[in-house]
Amino acid sequence: MITTILRQAPSDRRASIAAWRQLSDILAQRGNQLRDGDIRRSLHALAVLRPQVPENVRRDCARAIARHGRFAPLVALYANDVPAVSAAMLGGARLSEADWLALLPATGAMARSILAGRDDLPVNVRRALASLGSGSVALPQPANAIETPMALAETGAEVAAASPANDTGSNQISELVRRIDKFQSTRGQPTAARKPRTGFLFETGPDGVIHWVDGIARGSAIGLSIAEAAFGGEPGTDGVAAGAFRQRAEMINARMILDGTPADAGEWRFSALPWFDPATGQFRGYRGTARRPYRNETPYGHPAAPDSGDSIRQLIHELRSPLNAISGFAQIISGQMFGPVSGAYRGMAETIVADAASIQAIIDDLETAARAGESVATEPVGETVDVAAIVAQVEHDLAGLLAEQRIDLSISRVGGSFFARAGDANARRMIGRLLTALVDVSEPGTIMVGQLVTETAHDDMLQLRIVRPASIRFATAANLLDPGFSPEGEAPGAAILSLGFSLRLVDSLARGAGGRLEIGHNALTLHLPSANPGAGSGLDVQQSE
Known part of the structure; x- marks a missing residue:
């Protein structure tokens, strides 16, 4: 396997990342069983690939293999990477005493400082660290260093004045190490003693990577990049920051997600200005301030909480x-x-x-x-969506599943316009999850029947009613909402997250938009607030409940 990987020269960035992950995983798990020649070639390949692999990928790999990796040469390779990658590996690596003693001479001051903050190393290893002398580790900064976040109203000029403009790269690494040591020494203290942060300052290098912060734990932000957008709730910044960085433009109220302690983790809003070398005019990075989002800046009206999510x-x-x-x-x-x-x-x-x-x-x-x-919103959102169009799109998306299950889906329209006050993404998720869950528990060869109805003006609601499939025809509402319930024992054909989970999800999203999911005797009905009051006032629709 490793010979095959080494034989192929990665042709692009994607292939380089894949090769990096494969080699790291093989060395972590079977490094001690490989031949010396394969080991040397693999480590050389990783050293060549490193500039082509993004830092966040290397950091994630370090976290993934640190706990189960027992191969000292691989730990040494990661230990001599940038601070974020080195900390991810050395903070969790598990080596024998002999391996640690052999590894120490191959590490730098920053790596040794990370190891000095660990309390689970063998006694002889800690003694060896101490014997290397105080010059072998990064020294802490003076005790009177600024600790409190500055006021959020500070201007970009004040931010620049507050930043350590004369710090060298080694001083910044020393500060990072001091913060890591401090976090390790206080992690066992009660979290109630830690007050939620309300703001912090930061500075990046010309590559957009944050290398200095003040006001939060350094490990929460050091190593994050504002030059690339993060997706899927991962730590990082949004596309607003990435676009501004490419233009060297000012960033205003961009979004940032941090990991770390409850006091630091969660969502932030930040503003930053580019700064340039006064003598040469060379771009040096960004300096900015960050704050917690205001209530009206959180999606769907959810309150901002430092540890929510x-x-x-x-x-x-x-x-x-x-x-x-x-x-x-x-x-x-x-x-x-x-x-x-x-x-x-x-x-x-x-x-x-x-x-x-x-x-x-x-x-x-x-x-x-x-x-x-x-939290559940108390008022419907202001966005308007065409529910009929969404239902049609969902029907089209489910065509493959319906054909596979041999199920016909027939949803008739009763009334005029079908506009609802709801978010487009949430409406698609509600309707899609509801129909998919009911298809999953329907018997092959059946017809799933429903109606999209413009409700009478007294209620000002739209209704999407789906007749219960035969498999759940007589199930109680409590059973349908129970995540452990299935119509046929183990229900091999049911959705992975179960019918109960899906219905609860649909109900939660509907209530957030001012509606609800009603489980009736004959049908399940999704109620959404209508955006066209008075439509369908003359209808005499036979209720299916």
Whole structure:
């Protein structure tokens, strides 16, 4: 396997990332069993690939292999990377005492400082660190260093004045190490003693990577890049910041997500100005301030809380990291990037890619459900959507699933316009999840019947009513909302997240928009607030409940 990887020269960035992940994983798990020649070639390949692999990928790989990696040469390679990658590896690596003692001479002051903050190393290793002398580790800065975040109203000029303009790269690394040590020493203290942060200052280098912060724990922000947008709730900044960085333009109220302690983690808004060397005019990076978002800046009217969603972000990260790795390897096989692959293996790889995409959609549902459960809006959102158009689009998207299950879907329209006051993304998720969940529990060869109705003016509601499939015809509402309930025991054909989860998700999203999901005796009815009051006032529609 490793010979095959080393034989192929990566042709682009994507192939380089895949090769980096594969080599790192193989060395972490089987490095001690490989021949010396393969080990030297693999480490050399990683050193050559490193400039082509983004820092966040290297950091994630370090986190993934730190706990189960027992191969000292690989730990040494990661330990001599940039601070964020080195800290991710050395903070969790588990080596024998002999390996640690052999590794220390190959590490720098920053890496040794990270190790000095660990309290689980063998006694002889800690003694060896101490014997190297105080000059071998990064020294802490004076005790009177500024700790409190500055007022959010400070101007860009004040930010620039407050930044350590004369700091060298080594001084910034020393400050990072001091913060890591401080975090390690205080992590066991009660969290109640830590007050939520309200703002902080930061500075980036010309590459957009944050290398200095003041007002929060350094480990929460150091190493993040404002030059590239982060997606899926991952730590980082939004596309507004990335676009401004490319133009060297001012950033105003851009969005940033941080990991770390409850006091630092969560969503922030930041503004920043580019700064240039006064003597040469060379671009040197950005300096800015960050604050917690105001209430009216949070999506769907949810209140901003420093620790809201922190646990779900951690869960999403733990799920997505291995999923992306599996999907990436499957795409390599399917695309035959490292050489010819038989048709059977390509078919298996394509199936894995498709399954990974389905699981990704499920993870998105988990995240949406968690956010919907944090609070329920008291008023409908102001956005207007065409529910009839969304239903038609969902019917089109489900065509493949319906054909596979041999199910006919028939949803008639009763009334005039079908505009509702709801967010477009939420409306699509509500309707799509509801119909998909009911298709999953429908018997093959049946017809699923529904109606999209403009409700009478007294209620000012639209209704999407779907007749219960036969498999759940007599189930109680309590059973349908129970995540452990299934119509046929284990229900092998049911959705992975169960009917109960799907219905709860739909109800939460509907209530956030001012509607609800009603479970009646004969049908399930999604109520959404109408955006065309008075439409359908003359209808005499037979209720299906």
